[in-house]
Amino acid sequence: MHEKILVVDDQGSMRIMLKEYLVEHGFEIETASNGREALFTARQFKPDLILLDIMMPELDGMEFISHYRKEHTTPIILLTAKIEETDKIAGLDLGADDYVTKPASLGELLSRIKANLRRAALTQEPASILAVAELHLNATERRLHVAGQEVKLTPTEFELMSIFMTAPGRVYSRPQLIEMLHDVDIECVERTIDVHIRNIRSKIEPDPRNPTYIESIYGAGYRLKKA
Secondary structure: OOOEEEEEOOOHHHHHHHHHHHHHOOOEEEEEOOHHHHHHHHHHHOOOEEEEEOOOOOOOHHHHHHHHOOOOOOOEEEEEOOOOHHHHHHHHHHOOOEEEEOOOOHHHHHHHHHHHHHHHOOOOOOOOEEEEOOEEEEOOOOEEEEOOEEEOOOHHHHHHHHHHHHOOOOOEOHHHHHHHOOOOOHHHHHHHHHHHHHHHHHHHOOOOOOOOOEEEEOOOEEEEOOO
């Protein structure tokens, strides 16, 4: 079964180019020209990954993420012509998993797609249950519970929690986390690890400003506090 990708861009030529390229590489593709159309299409198509332009009419990329992330954790890669770091960080804050700055090579984009799909893929191994304090993670079902309450994580956030919960107390540097996430562009993505950690803390910590689970180790990286 082919993995399904929704391409959302207001430029018809971009939609056609990406669709033709990705179909050649074995993906099933649907397209949308704006965020409002994308919400409807995603509901019917149920994509495995979304390529999302930021600047669009009617409902832009940021607004789309705000609506879509209320119910879905599908990986989202931003396609942005903007060069401001704040735009990229804002997208990650809302729940995007990655970004590619246009114009980007199709080869780089394909690598990013495959990396994000790998993160989101359900493991075929027997159920793996990890428990640290009030954190309970089921790797097979891709679920995390905190004090009995299920917490919705994006694929990247879930993968990070899996890494931390596998070895509580171990300190991971940002480059180490990037390597373990199988990411591509270390120089760009290293700056976004902090954003993903901040997003996780906002979901699992009683007080994100004073985290009790994921600790920052000055000059070294992050670790999950032992129970």
